[in-house]
Amino acid sequence: MDEVEDLPIHREEPPPHIHVAECQIKPLLKDTDYDAINKCFATPNLCQKEIEPNVVYKDGEQIKFLLLPRAISEAAWLKAHVAAHDAHMQSNSRREANAQAYGRKLTLGWIDLRLPNYENMRTAPTLEQPDLLAALYPLIRDMDRLIERAVPAYYNYAFKCAMTAVRPNTEHDDLSRITNKRELQIVEALDPWSLTYTIRGTVFSTVEFNRNIVFKAHEDGHNVDGTCVGITTLGSYAGGRLVFPRYGYSAELGPRDFLLCDNNHELHGNLGPIVGDRFSVVAFLHDSVCGRTEVDGWGPPYEGGDGLPTPEG
Ligand SMILES: [Fe+2]
Numbered sequence: 001m002d003e004v005e006d007l008p009i010h011r012e013e014p015p016p017h018i019h020v021a022e023c024q025i026k027p028l029l030k031d032t033d034y035d036a037i038n039k040c041f042a043t044p045n046l047c048q049k050e051i052e053p054n055v056v057y058k059d060g061e062q063i064k065f066l067l068l069p070r071a072i073s074e075a076a077w078l079k080a081h082v083a084a085h086d087a088h089m090q091s092n093s094r095r096e097a098n099a100q101a102y103g104r105k106l107t108l109g110w111i112d113l114r115l116p117n118y119e120n121m122r123t124a125p126t127l128e129q130p131d132l133l134a135a136l137y138p139l140i141r142d143m144d145r146l147i148e149r150a151v152p153a154y155y156n157y158a159f160k161c162a163m164t165a166v167r168p169n170t171e172h173d174d175l176s177r178i179t180n181k182r183e184l185q186i187v188e189a190l191d192p193w194s195l196t197y198t199i200r201g202t203v204f205s206t207v208e209f210n211r212n213i214v215f216k217a218h219e220d221g222h223n224v225d226g227t228c229v230g231i232t233t234l235g236s237y238a239g240g241r242l243v244f245p246r247y248g249y250s251a252e253l254g255p256r257d258f259l260l261c262d263n264n265h266e267l268h269g270n271l272g273p274i275v276g277d278r279f280s281v282v283a284f285l286h287d288s289v290c291g292r293t294e295v296d297g298w299g300p301p302y303e304g305g306d307g308l309p310t311p312e313g
Pocket residue numbers: 218219220263268
């Protein structure tokens with residue numbers, strides 16, 4: 001691939017807009033009730049309303065959830081679905097995962113967890129499982145384009161946030177452990193332009209890949225302010241309904257469904273049990289990748305707009 005193809009000057013024409021209705025929502029729970037269910041398993045009484053498809057739910061200007069059913073392309077979904085079953089899922093120190101005998105998770109992409117003895121910005125599973133990473137690339141791109149098509153004003157905000165995740169010239173991951181040339185190319189393709197901590201120029205830096213975890217209600221807490229996560233599921237399963245207790249809404253995600261939702265300062269969890277193999281792919285922009293260097297050459301700094309908070313860092 002030559003330089004012009006690899007770094008197109010003109011962005012391709014955006015695909016057609018996806019029409020979504022808008023619905024304003026307000027919390028059902030008082031703050032004390034909300035706080036009381038933090039770190040608890042979700043129960044059906046917390047989620048008696050179904051998230052309707054193709055409706056963007058907002059509290060004020062903040063998007064809370066948007067479900068686009070069967071929106072991920074068949075090819076992207078199937079590629080990821082097949083790779084999910086081949087993934088090597090390790091046990092993890094997070095209590096939510098370890099509390100369940102078969103729950104597993106791994107993190108792909110960029111993150112700075114300030115771990116002792118690990119200095120790379122690419123996560124260890126990124127270096128260890130390039131084939132899984134490659135299989136998820138089309139899925140992540142689909143998620144990115146769906147957001148752009150359905151909620152373009154939000155997408156502009158998220159993209160400007162992502163463009164604050166600039167890689168300093170001096171920061172280079174140690175990829176010496178990857179000796180296979182093809183695998184090295186996949187790992188370098190996370191950002192082949194050496195510009196940003198994004199997953200190939202999308203609004204996401206990082207992906208959590210989970211298998212059969214019934215998450216207790218929790219807030220993510222370290223996504224960039226105002227940004228949402230993108231979620232889709234893989235595998236053959238029943239159960240695992242995603243619950244947002246503050247508003248009393250929930251959604252059961254099926255093959256190729258895409259959910260955009262605010263997980264950052266919003267409790268969310270799953271309804272158990274899960275039967276079968278349920279993989280969730282959760283893509284987000286982590287705050288540790290932003291503000292690591294001066295943002296120069298990307299135009300004027302974003303100063304807010306669309307009623308959304310200004311990104312920090
Ligand atoms: Fe979460």
